[in-house]
Amino acid sequence: MKKRLAVIGHPISHSLSPLMHNNEFHELGLDYEYEAIDVVESELELVINSFRSLDFSGFNVTIPYKEKVIPLLDEIDEEAAAIGAVNTVVNRNGKLIGYNTDGQGYMSALENISPTWKKKKILIIGAGGAARAIYISLLRHSAAMIDLTNRSVQKAENLKTDAKVSNSNVLSISEAEEQLGNYQIIINTTSVGMKHTSGVPLQLTNLNKEAVVSDIIYTPMKTTWLQNAEQKGAKIMNGITMFVNQGALAFKYWTGISPNQERMNQVVINNLKERNNQC
Incomplete structure (x- = not known):
């Protein structure tokens, strides 16, 4: 069974994180699947608690929930606490631990x-x-x-x-x-x-x-x-480099494996160029 990952935010359809991560999982032969989930604030706590399921390895958090997610987690690391925001969460046997990789x-x-x-x-x-x-x-x-x-x-x-x-x-x-x-x-x-x-x-x-x-x-x-x-x-x-770097750090938190950041960077650049050509 594939391990699941996600990014939550509102709106979220523009996110390049699923493309970047899923391509890298495929290239490395890892059995993970990453999706974007649009979450309205009234459902935030319900969604976060659903991620405690053991088939979810973790998730990313983007605007507008980086601060709002903190009270819903079990623990946050020192840097995330100092910043006052979380963008990466790891599920360790149902315990949700927050980090900030930005x-x-x-x-x-x-x-x-x-x-x-x-x-x-x-x-x-x-x-x-x-x-x-x-x-x-x-x-x-x-x-x-x-x-x-x-x-x-x-x-x-x-x-x-x-x-x-x-x-x-x-x-x-x-x-x-x-x-x-x-x-x-x-x-x-x-x-x-x-x-x-x-x-x-x-x-x-x-x-x-x-x-x-x-x-x-x-x-x-x-x-x-x-x-x-x-x-x-x-x-x-x-x-772009900040986006890729923060994603690579999250990738390692979830999988324990360092991804190929140059490849991730190229996937993002190629997609952005494609979008620009379609405009």
């Missing part, structure tokens, strides 16, 4: 493009769940200096307070734009620039051309913001 997934992606990132001055745009995972994970792994900017300055202040750090500055968007040349890494964690939306999260007029400009969006694969940064000579990084 922050580590991003950190691994950043390491590839900027091996000395721990010595760089970093600016994070946004203060939502993705910003929280990246901010806290980078801080926990010895980032030297990370500042925050957000349209709601208070929300960014709240994130800084929750992280219990004193050496971060919170800037308004206009302040961040003025001081942008001081940063070697700029990370957009907002949805501004995602497919079917317009605009940029931050003007790049004062960008240091030696900077790394990173966007966790992967649809489109190169947002207008990343195109602008590239034209200014900056290194750019979209959200």
Whole structure:
């Protein structure tokens, strides 16, 4: 009997996780099946409890349930607790244990493009769940200096307070734009620039051309913001590698096996290119 896995969220039909994971299970000859399940909030607890069935090895959690799922689990690991969100759950004999692979997934992606990132001055745009995972994970792994900017300055202040750090500055968007040349890494964690939306999260007029400009969006694969940064000579990084990395970490939690991340990455890229050609 196949072992079952899933990703839950609302909406969820756009998710590339089933494609990515099922292809890798097939390539490795593993008897697992991964599906996307759209869950309305009123049924969240019922669905979570159904995953305690022994044929479910675990599941992923995406928007809007990464925080709401925590009280429904039996245990969460230290990093997930610090972040305050769970995106990966392992079923150990009916006991549901939550993890957060988003922050580590991003950190691994950043390491590839900027091996000395721990010595760089970093600016994070946004203060939502993705910003929280990246901010806290980078801080926990010895980032030297990370500042925050957000349209709601208070929300960014709240994130800084929750992280219990004193050496971060919170800037308004206009302040961040003025001081942008001081940063070697700029990370957009907002949805501004995602497919079917317009605009940029931050003007790049004062960008240091030696900077790394990173966007966790992967649809489109190169947002207008990343195109602008590239034209200014900056290194750019979209959200594909983070998405694949966090998925690979979850894969190993469930199966105990490290997947082929290069193959997973190519499956995602090929699918995104196919979707773009159909538009």
